Amino acid sequence: xxxxxxxxxxxxxxxxxxxxxxxxxxxxxxxxxxxxxxxxxxxxxxxxxxxxxxxxxxxxxxxxxxxxxxxxxxxxxxxxxxxxxxxxxxxxxxxxxxxxxxxxxxxxxxxxxxxxxxxxxxxxxxxxxxxxxxxxxxxxxxxxxxxxxxxxxxxxxxxxxxxxxxxxxxxxxxxxxxxxxxxxxxxxx
Amino acid sequence: xxxxxxxxxxxxxxxxxxxxxxxxxxxxxxxxxxxxxxxxxxxxxxxxxxxxxxxxxxxxxxxxxxxxxxxxxxxxxxxxxxxxxxxxxxxxxxxxxxxxxxxxxxxxxxxxxxxxxxxxxxxxxxxxxxxxxxxxxxxxxxxxxxxxxxxxxxxxxxxxxxxxxxxxxxxxxxxxxxxxxxxxxxxxxxxxxxxxxxxxxxxxxxxxxxxxxxxxxxxxxxxxxxxxxxxxxxxxxxxxxxxxxxxxxxxxxxxxxxx
Numbered sequence: 001x002x003x004x005x006x007x008x009x010x011x012x013x014x015x016x017x018x019x020x021x022x023x024x025x026x027x028x029x030x031x032x033x034x035x036x037x038x039x040x041x042x043x044x045x046x047x048x049x050x051x052x053x054x055x056x057x058x059x060x061x062x063x064x065x066x067x068x069x070x071x072x073x074x075x076x077x078x079x080x081x082x083x084x085x086x087x088x089x090x091x092x093x094x095x096x097x098x099x100x101x102x103x104x105x106x107x108x109x110x111x112x113x114x115x116x117x118x119x120x121x122x123x124x125x126x127x128x129x130x131x132x133x134x135x136x137x138x139x140x141x142x143x144x145x146x147x148x149x150x151x152x153x154x155x156x157x158x159x160x161x162x163x164x165x166x167x168x169x170x171x172x173x174x175x176x177x178x179x180x181x182x183x184x185x186x187x188x189x
Numbered sequence: 190x191x192x193x194x195x196x197x198x199x200x201x202x203x204x205x206x207x208x209x210x211x212x213x214x215x216x217x218x219x220x221x222x223x224x225x226x227x228x229x230x231x232x233x234x235x236x237x238x239x240x241x242x243x244x245x246x247x248x249x250x251x252x253x254x255x256x257x258x259x260x261x262x263x264x265x266x267x268x269x270x271x272x273x274x275x276x277x278x279x280x281x282x283x284x285x286x287x288x289x290x291x292x293x294x295x296x297x298x299x300x301x302x303x304x305x306x307x308x309x310x311x312x313x314x315x316x317x318x319x320x321x322x323x324x325x326x327x328x329x330x331x332x333x334x335x336x337x338x339x340x341x342x343x344x345x346x347x348x349x350x351x352x353x354x355x356x357x358x359x360x361x362x363x364x365x366x367x368x369x370x371x372x373x374x375x376x377x378x379x380x381x382x383x384x385x386x387x388x389x390x391x392x393x394x395x396x397x398x399x400x401x402x403x404x405x406x407x408x409x410x411x412x413x414x415x416x417x418x419x420x421x422x423x424x425x426x427x428x429x430x431x432x433x434x435x436x437x438x439x440x441x442x443x444x445x446x447x448x
Binding site: 018021022025026029030033034045048049052053056057059123124125127128129131132143144146147148150152168171172175176178179182183186 | 211214215217218219220230231233234236237238240241242243244245246249250252253255256257259260261263
């Protein structure tokens with residue numbers, strides 16, 4: 001998060017200051033990419049780039065604080081994922097493997113069962129993303145938006161089109177399930 | 190039932206399902222919970238959440254140049270019109286203006302044409318006769334015409350897009366790339382791309398400029414080429430604008446304070 005300098009950085013970026021845009025990008029990109037690796041791992045890099053292109057187009061019109069900025073960034077990314085998923089599903093020859101994970105995660109048993117073991121053995125960011133991706137899609141997405149994107153419950157609720165209560169329940173269930181998965185992995189190690 | 194067909198009652202009974210533990214879950218989500226302070230059962234979860242927020246690695250920011258190019262293309266909009274859309278109305282306005290001027294000229298010629306004979310005979314009213322004398326009979330009529338309808342009327346004058354001015358643009362870009370800050374680089378790049386007629390034309394444009402510079406007689410050297418302090422004199426840009434400048438302007442420190 002950029003913090004108290006955010007307003008000045010945003011204003012400078014809106015007036016063509018590349019360095020200021022660099023601050024926004026380097027602050028947002030890692031979180032954006034990690035979020036996308038959970039909800040659409042196969043196309044995460046491409047969608048992150050497309051998201052920035054789209055954000056740049058609307059940059060001068062954006063008004064809001066850092067929470068609003070992050071909400072906009074992640075909302076844009078999520079819409080790109082949904083659009084891409086719809087496009088893939090319209091194609092008759094699309095195979096299951098070609099679908100982004102947003103679709104695949106609806107099908108139980110397709111996630112890697114070794115992710116939790118991997119996370120315990122080598123707890124780097126990629127392993128942590130892999131273990132979060134083991135969770136049911138809504139729970140995983142809510143946790144990523146709360147923890148990685150840094151959005152509060154209200155923002156996540158708006159972004160996902162659900163009630164704040166439903167978001168809170170999903171987040172708690174996700175963490176509980178994560179604790180269970182990690183405990184199981186520890187036992188079987 | 191849970192998503193995978195396991196009822197909630199079948200899930201392991203963890204101690205944090207009580208109210209204080211719910212608060213602990215909220216604290217985990219808001220990032221105010223350190224792994225070492227976590228309850229035993231929540232510690233691995235806290236560790237995973239901390240790993241999710243680790244600093245970026247190199248691969249995660251590998252596409253910065255791509256976004257920077259998009260930004261350079263779009264960020265110019267508040268300061269100058271983009272190349273495609275806003276130029277069209279200007280072109281249309283110029284075309285319409287030229288046509289109106291031509292039409293007005295035709296009308297004036299038609300009206301005056303019939304009166305020329307009268308003017309030479311001195312049969313026009315005094316005021317009109319004076320105008321006709323100045324306009325068509327004075328020796329300096331060519332100069333007068335030239336003054337009233339200059340060849341370049343309606344076209345802004347600026348540095349030629351070739352020759353010494355172009356050489357200067359290429360040099361300025363090269364200098365900004367090597368010694369300028371982000372803002373100077375952006376301005377130099379924009380000027381050069383404008384002059385070249387597109388980002389893809391820059392290399393060919395500067396190569397051509399180099400050729401002209403070499404062919405120029407010594408007496409026609411420009412300020413740019415004659416500057417003794419210019420460290421890149423005589424060199425064409427070696428950096429393609431499409432390469433961006435990875436990470437160089439991404440640290441953004443004091444620039445972020447500008448408004």
